[in-house]
Amino acid sequence: MSDPANPVLRLEALRKSYNPGLPNEIEVLHGINLSIGRTDFAALIGPSGSGKSTLLNLIGLLDTPSSGELYLLGQATSGMDDAGRTALRGHAIGFVFQFHHLIQAFTALDNVLMPLMLAHGKPDKAALQRARELLAGVGLEKFAASKPNQLSGGQQQRVAIARALITEPALLLADEPTGNLDTQTASEVFELFRHFNRERGCAVLLVTHDPRLSATCDRTINLVDGQITDYAAAPGSFN
Amino acid sequence: MRSLWIEWTLAAGFLREGRTQSLMITVGVAVGVAVIVFISALIQGLQANIIERTLGTQAHIRLLSPDETNVLLPVPSGTVHLVQEDQRAQRLRSINNWQQIIATLDQQPLLTAVSPVVSGPAFVRRGEALESVALVGIDPDRYLRIIPLARYLVSGQLRVGAGDALVGTILAADLGVRAGSKLRLDTGQQNSTVVNIAGIFELGVRELDARYVYLDLKQAQSLLELPGGVTVIDLTVTDIFAADTLAAQIERLTSLNAESWIETNAQLMNALTAQSLSTNMIMVFVAISVAFGIASVLSVSVVQRTREIGILRATGATRQQILRVFLIQGALVSLLGSNAGIAISYGLVWAFNTFGPGLFYIPVPPILVLLAILLATGTGVLAAAVPSRRAAGLDPVVAIRYV
Ligand SMILES: Nc1ncnc2c1ncn2[C@@H]1O[C@H](COP(=O)(O)OP(=O)(O)O)[C@@H](O)[C@H]1O
Ligand SMILES: [Mg+2]
Numbered sequence: 001m002s003d004p005a006n007p008v009l010r011l012e013a014l015r016k017s018y019n020p021g022l023p024n025e026i027e028v029l030h031g032i033n034l035s036i037g038r039t040d041f042a043a044l045i046g047p048s049g050s051g052k053s054t055l056l057n058l059i060g061l062l063d064t065p066s067s068g069e070l071y072l073l074g075q076a077t078s079g080m081d082d083a084g085r086t087a088l089r090g091h092a093i094g095f096v097f098q099f100h101h102l103i104q105a106f107t108a109l110d111n112v113l114m115p116l117m118l119a120h121g122k123p124d125k126a127a128l129q130r131a132r133e134l135l136a137g138v139g140l141e142k143f144a145a146s147k148p149n150q151l152s153g154g155q156q157q158r159v160a161i162a163r164a165l166i167t168e169p170a171l172l173l174a175d176e177p178t179g180n181l182d183t184q185t186a187s188e189v190f191e192l193f194r195h196f197n198r199e200r201g202c203a204v205l206l207v208t209h210d211p212r213l214s215a216t217c218d219r220t221i222n223l224v225d226g227q228i229t230d231y232a233a234a235p236g237s238f239n
Numbered sequence: 240m241r242s243l244w245i246e247w248t249l250a251a252g253f254l255r256e257g258r259t260q261s262l263m264i265t266v267g268v269a270v271g272v273a274v275i276v277f278i279s280a281l282i283q284g285l286q287a288n289i290i291e292r293t294l295g296t297q298a299h300i301r302l303l304s305p306d307e308t309n310v311l312l313p314v315p316s317g318t319v320h321l322v323q324e325d326q327r328a329q330r331l332r333s334i335n336n337w338q339q340i341i342a343t344l345d346q347q348p349l350l351t352a353v354s355p356v357v358s359g360p361a362f363v364r365r366g367e368a369l370e371s372v373a374l375v376g377i378d379p380d381r382y383l384r385i386i387p388l389a390r391y392l393v394s395g396q397l398r399v400g401a402g403d404a405l406v407g408t409i410l411a412a413d414l415g416v417r418a419g420s421k422l423r424l425d426t427g428q429q430n431s432t433v434v435n436i437a438g439i440f441e442l443g444v445r446e447l448d449a450r451y452v453y454l455d456l457k458q459a460q461s462l463l464e465l466p467g468g469v470t471v472i473d474l475t476v477t478d479i480f481a482a483d484t485l486a487a488q489i490e491r492l493t494s495l496n497a498e499s500w501i502e503t504n505a506q507l508m509n510a511l512t513a514q515s516l517s518t519n520m521i522m523v524f525v526a527i528s529v530a531f532g533i534a535s536v537l538s539v540s541v542v543q544r545t546r547e548i549g550i551l552r553a554t555g556a557t558r559q560q561i562l563r564v565f566l567i568q569g570a571l572v573s574l575l576g577s578n579a580g581i582a583i584s585y586g587l588v589w590a591f592n593t594f595g596p597g598l599f600y601i602p603v604p605p606i607l608v609l610l611a612i613l614l615a616t617g618t619g620v621l622a623a624a625v626p627s628r629r630a631a632g633l634d635p636v637v638a639i640r641y642v
Contacts, residue, residue: 053640062553062635083557090555097639101550103249105256118555121244163554 268576376459569623
């Protein structure tokens with residue numbers, strides 16, 4: 001059960017404008033207030049262009065808001081520099097993208113290890129062990145030495161999920177992770193998120209267009225024109 | 240400091256994946272380095288050879304008595320003094336105190352040899368043939384350290400003294416003499432003597448081979464009527480390119496005229512300097528074009544890897560890490576390329592030494608090899624700087640959206 005008083009993520013009046021100060025300035029997010037609990041499994045839904053990717057990139061500290069405050073694990077992030085944001089992102093956040101974004105020059109195992117290698121250098125035995133376990137967890141233990149171009153789309157997305165989990169993040173973000181997969185593969189990948197949410201207790205926030213998938217989530221957050229219109233919350237996850 | 244292991248791993252992985260591009264820049268660097276190393280080895284070899292040949296037959300510095308000038312009586316101040324003056328004819332005369340001067344110069348650590356010489360004009364006669372020559376009286380032990388006559392001896396023995404003399408090949412041919420023949424030497428005065436030709440040398444300089452007759456110092460002194468005197472002191476130095484500054488110092492020290500080989504071969508030195516300048520320019524321009532090649536190929540690679548750079552940033556890479564990944568790629572290809580280039584230039588030098596005109600031998604100094612590798616790698620890193628900064632400056636959000 002998540003503790004509403006100690007959320008993994010809290011947004012206060014978060015706004016985001018593109019091209020600030022220019023004639024083509026456009027505000028995409030108009031003051032978002034949102035809180036995600038430590039074990040939430042939430043879907044972010046909304047029409048195309050409503051600002052879902054923008055919001056996810058802000059939460060993932062890949063981008064900076066124009067105003068408002070974003071608390072990750074209780075830490076305010078507005079005053080942080082690039083190095084501080086990179087470090088916090090490194091241990092708090094796992095990111096899965098719509099396009100199975102892997103580094104083509106490296107094997108599935110190396111891709112899974114990448115966040116650890118970037119933070120700590122050459123992986124030790126324990127790290128290798130964990131990466132193999134994660135690959136096994138997404139059903140790819142046999143493909144550890146394969147390059148991304150030898151894997152199917154669904155397999156690549158599962159490698160990306162394993163990579164997002166290697167740092168044991170508190171919050172897993174996924175931007176249309178099943179958008180490019182067929183229905184069967186999509187529900188398998190979705191099941192993986194469910195599995196890790198239950199097994200490891202990490203919060204999950206994922207963007208999806210598929211109503212059948214979002215219906216199975218504990219929470220649904222509806223974003224329309226840069227504003228959250230309603231919550232469909234499972235009992236207990238939100239008060 | 241944290242090790243750069245992941246940066247090296249990523250750089251090597253990217254280079255391996257973009258095999259064709261990596262190969263192209265590596266070949267570019269290799270050709271550039273090969274050209275630079277070969278040309279500078281060739282020019283260095285050529286110039287060293289020219290200088291060695293030039294200095295093989297002359298002293299680095301020659302000390303001579305200052306010219307005799309007319310001494311004018313001082314006039315009372317305020318008077319105009321008109322003088323019609325004839326320059327004095329310079330007679331053959333000895334350097335004052337030469338023994339002491341030589342003792343002083345022997346102590347100088349920058350000088351490798353000091354050799355007193357007496358030289359003056361004479362005629363040689365054999366039958367009807369008459370040739371004008373230069374008598375050169377030497378102290379063989381000292382003189383051989385200035386000019387290694389043994390290396391130039393073509394027949395007979397290297398022996399002066401007790402009526403023995405050495406003559407050049409051209410003079411020997413003109414007079415029809417061989418080692419063992421006799422010659423009569425005339426020095427204008429009543430002095431005349433017959434010497435035995437102990438050996439015949441060939442210095443390779445026409446003027447010297449036709450005119451030089453080497454004698455023992457004592458015998459030449461008495462023939463030239465300069466008993467106990469010497470007219471020239473020959474010197475060799477440790478650093479041949481510092482010969483002119485050293486000559487100036489010695490001139491002040493001894494108040495003799497000091498001529499360095501640089502001064503007497505001014506035209507040659509000008510030619511060599513001009514040659515060095517033009518090869519340096521070629522090398523600079525080759526280096527610049529190689530640098531632009533590296534920069535442009537890496538720029539293309541940054542654009543191609545925009546999305547991957549975004550992923551790396553999203554999975555925890557800092558801007559500094561991205562910067563280093565691309566700088567290392569520049570360093571790696573230029574290191575690889577310069578090593579290949581060195582191998583190629585060794586091949587070229589070997590081919591030149593084996594099949595070339597054979598006029599001279601080109602050595603490849605290890606310092607040149609080391610310098611070329613360092614310089615090429617430095618250039619590679621510099622050339623990679625611009626594309627690397629672009630990669631590091633990429634906005635991760637934009638990079639991820641980039642498909
Ligand atoms: N870099 C940008 N510059 C300007 N406008 C942008 C930029 N990125 C996104 N937008 C605009 O912001 C709005 C929201 O985009 P996005 O967050 O991608 O929506 P979604 O993911 O919900 O489809 C869109 O109208 C889009 O055109
Ligand atoms: Mg989107």
